[in-house]
Amino acid sequence: MSTSEARAAVEAAYRGERRRVLATLIRLLGGFEAAEEALQEAFAAATERWPREGVPANPYAWLVSAGRFRTIDRWRRQARLAAATTELAALADPAIEPALPEEIQDDELRLIFTCCHPALPPDAQIALTLREVAGLTTEEIARAYLTRPPIIGQRIVRAKARIRDEALPYEVPGRTELPSRLQSVLRVVYLVFNEGYSATAGPQLTRQDLCAEAIRLGRLLTALLPDAEAMGLLALMLLHESRRTARTDDAGDLILLEDQDRSLWDRAAIAEATSLIEQGFAQRRLGPYLLQAAIAATHAEAESVAGTDWNRIVGLYDLLLRLDPSPVGALNRAAAISQRDGAQAGLVAVEAALLDGALDGYPLAHAALADLHRRLGQDEAAAASYRRALDLTRQPAERRFLERQLQRLTPGEG
Numbered sequence: 226m227s228t229s230e231a232r233a234a235v236e237a238a239y240r241g242e243r244r245r246v247l248a249t250l251i252r253l254l255g256g257f258e259a260a261e262e263a264l265q266e267a268f269a270a271a272t273e274r275w276p277r278e279g280v281p282a283n284p285y286a287w288l289v290s291a292g293r294f295r296t297i298d299r300w301r302r303q304a305r306l307a308a309a310t311t312e313l314a315a316l317a318d319p320a321i322e323p324a325l326p327e328e329i330q331d332d333e334l335r336l337i338f339t340c341c342h343p344a345l346p347p348d349a350q351i352a353l354t355l356r357e358v359a360g361l362t363t364e365e366i367a368r369a370y371l372t373r374p375p376i377i378g379q380r381i382v383r384a385k386a387r388i389r390d391e392a393l394p395y396e397v398p399g400r401t402e403l404p405s406r407l408q409s410v411l412r413v414v415y416l417v418f419n420e421g422y423s424a425t426a427g428p429q430l431t432r433q434d435l436c437a438e439a440i441r442l443g444r445l446l447t448a449l450l451p452d453a454e455a456m457g458l459l460a461l462m463l464l465h466e467s468r469r470t471a472r473t474d475d476a477g478d479l480i481l482l483e484d485q486d487r488s489l490w491d492r493a494a495i496a497e498a499t500s501l502i503e504q505g506f507a508q509r510r511l512g513p514y515l516l517q518a519a520i521a522a523t524h525a526e527a528e529s530v531a532g533t534d535w536n537r538i539v540g541l542y543d544l545l546l547r548l549d550p551s552p553v554g555a556l557n558r559a560a561a562i563s564q565r566d567g568a569q570a571g572l573v574a575v576e577a578a579l580l581d582g583a584l585d586g587y588p589l590a591h592a593a594l595a596d597l598h599r600r601l602g603q604d605e606a607a608a609a610s611y612r613r614a615l616d617l618t619r620q621p622a623e624r625r626f627l628e629r630q631l632q633r634l635t636p637g638e639g
Contacts, residue, residue, distance in 0.1 A: 227276070228276045231272075231275040231276035231280065232272070232276075234275060234280040234284075235268060235271045235272050235275060238268075238271065238284040238285075238288065239268060240434065241434070242284055242285045242288060243264065243268075243360060244333060244358060244359065244360050244438070245285055245332065245333055246264060246267065246285060246288045246289055246292065247260055247261065247264050247357065247360075248332035248333040248335070248336040248357075248358060249289050249332040250263045250264060250267075250289060250292050250293065250296075251332075251336055251339075251357070251395065252332055252335065252336070252395055253289070253293055254293065254296055255395060256388075256389065257357060257385050257388070258385075259296055260292075262296065263292035263293060263295065263296040264288075264292055266291070266292055266295040266296065267288040267289070267291040267292030267295070268288065270291040270292075270295065271284075271287070271288060271291065331445055333358055333442065334442060334445045334446070334449070335395075335396075335397050336354075336357065336358055336395075337354050337358055337410050337413055337414075337442070338397055338398055338403075338406055338410060339393075339394075339395050339396070339397075340353045340354035340357060340358065340384075340413075341354060341406055341409040341410050341413065342388070342393050343405070343406065344387065344391060344393055345384050345387060345388075345393075346380075346384075347409060348380055349380045349381070349383060349384040349387075350384070350409050350413075351409060351412055351413050351416065352366055352377050352380040352381050352384070353380070353381050353384040353385070354410075354413040355413060355416055355417065355420075356381050358413070358417075359413075359417040359420070359435065359438065361417070361420055363375075363377045363378045363381070364425060365420050365425045366416075368420075368425045403449070403450050404450070404452065407446075407450060407452060407454070407455065408454070410446065411446070411454060411455060411458050411514060414439050414442050414443055414446065414458060415439070415458055415461075415462070415514070417435055417438060417439040417442070418435065418436055418439035418440070418443075418462045418465070420432065420435055421433065421434065421435025421436035421437075421438070421439060422436055422465055422466075422469075423620070423623075424620060425619060425620065428477070428621055429477060429622070430472065430473055430477065430479060430620065430622040430623070431469060431472070431473075433469070436462070436466055436469070439462055440459070440462050440463065440466065443455070443458055443459035443462055444459060446458075446459070447459050447501075451504075452508075453504075453505035453506075453508040453510045453511075453512060453515055454505075454510075454512040454513075454514045454515060455514075456501040456502070456504055456505040456515070457501070457502065457505050457512060457513075457514035457515030457516070457517070457518045458514040458518075459498075459501055460497075460498035460499075460501035460502050460505070460515075460518040460521075460522070461498075461514055461517050461518040461521055463494045463495070463497055463498040463501075464494070464495060464498045464518060464521035464522060464524075464525055465521065466491070466494060467490050467491040467492075467494040467495050467498070467525065468482075468485065468489075468490050468491075468525075469491075470489050470491075471485040471486050471487070471489040471490060472485065473622060477621075477622055478622060478625055478626065479622050479623060479625070479626040482524070482530060483529075483530040487528065487529075490525065495522075495525045498518065498521075498522060498525075499522055499525075501518070502515065502518050502519055502522055505518070506519075511544065511548065512548065513545060513548055513549040516541055516544055516545040516548070517545065519541055520538055520541045520542065520545075523537055523538050523541070524538075530564070533564070535561055535564045535565035536565060538561045538565075539558065539561045539562060539565055542554065542557060542558035542561055543558070545558075546558060552578060552581070552583040552584045552587075552590075553584070553587070555574075555577070555578040556575065556578045556579075556584060556587075556589070556590050556593060558574065558578075559571055559574030559575040559577070559578050559593070560575070560593055562574045563575075563597060563600075568597050568600040568601050569601060571597050572594075572597040572598070572601065575590070575593055575594050575597060576594070578590070579594065586617060587617070588613075588614045588615075588617035588618040588623070589614075591610045591611075591613040591614035591617065592610070592611070592614040592627060594610045595607045595608075595609075595610030595611040595614060595630065596630075598610060599630070599634065604634045604635075607634055608631060608634045608635050611627055611630055611631040611634070612631065614627050615627045615628065615631070
């Protein structure tokens with residue numbers, strides 16, 4: 226095998242297996258720092274050996290073994306661990322693996338529940354899991370939180386320190402504990418999906434690897450615990466993913482919902498999601514994810530934007546905001562009102578959603594405001610809001626869309 230082919234194989238393994246390898250190493254080595262160092266050593270070993278030995282049939286298993294054994298060899302060389310030779314020898318034996326509960330056979334899912342330990346503050350749980358399981362940067366996590374990267378970095382550092390100092394166990398919660406831990410886990414999975422569905426940065430609008438990872442974890446969750454909210458989240462992600470190929474054109478430019486070719490939507494994914502929603506409603510326990518899935522399904526069932534049941538969507542948003550008030554939810558409801566009742570009513574609703582300042586740093590809020598001003602013929606106000614949205618947007622496809630909208634209003638600029 227040529228060096229370039231081996232390097233390409235290592236890069237592919239890094240993209241495809243890194244998160245799973247890290248999760249397994251955390252379980253086997255008992256901590257974040259050791260596992261992160263082992264991960265780097267494993268890929269360094271792959272870069273050195275794969276050109277000579279060829280790409281292994283199972284890169285994931287090879288990388289886990291390489292990282293594990295290199296770490297143990299290093300521990301053996303350290304004088305402070307000289308007395309632990311027996312324990313290290315047992316850990317190095319490939320025939321000895323920690324027993325896994327039958328309910329969960331996936332290291333990433335087990336790691337999510339570990340990161341979402343109730344001893345950690347909720348924000349720290351989510352930030353840590355997004356960093357360690359999904360591999361998101363602090364900037365990407367900050368976008369999901371609508372906050373600044375240094376705040377996220379501090380949360381992650383404190384969470385790791387607390388796990389280490391309090392010796393929180395790397396274990397799967399018992400079945401009786403799972404429901405109380407589920408909400409944090411669902412939120413983590415959805416934030417992973419959101420970053421994949423609308424990437425913070427990079428040339429592409431979406432990151433299909435993150436969307437696929439979130440959906441995979443969603444399937445594992447519903448198999449583990451067939452809860453209405455777990456079903457709702459999986460349905461919601463499937464419905465969003467069903468529109469992926471219609472969201473951009475051949476040049477990678479954004480296509481709005483009203484302009485999408487609905488024949489490109491994945492009807493099999495929509496049918497699967499609809500079945501999950503029906504199962505969730507049959508449990509007679511409404512939750513935020515199930516309601517958001519019902520909203521997305523209403524869009525998926527319509528033949529066009531004009532033919533959408535906007536009254537139903539506004540009603541579902543009313544229920545959602547009662548259960549789970551949020552600035553983004555209020556903004557989405559306002560957008561639905563603009564479709565049902567007209568641009569002026571929508572403008573009033575969007576301005577109300579922006580009133581407390583919680584969405585000041587959210588570019589989609591300013592883009593929505595700009596669109597309503599444009600529809601009402603208020604070009605100056607629309608241009609100002611488009612500029613504000615541009616100031617806050619780094620994603621190239623989204624920037625190109627906003628720039629085109631602004632150019633139509635101010636053709637003499639630039």
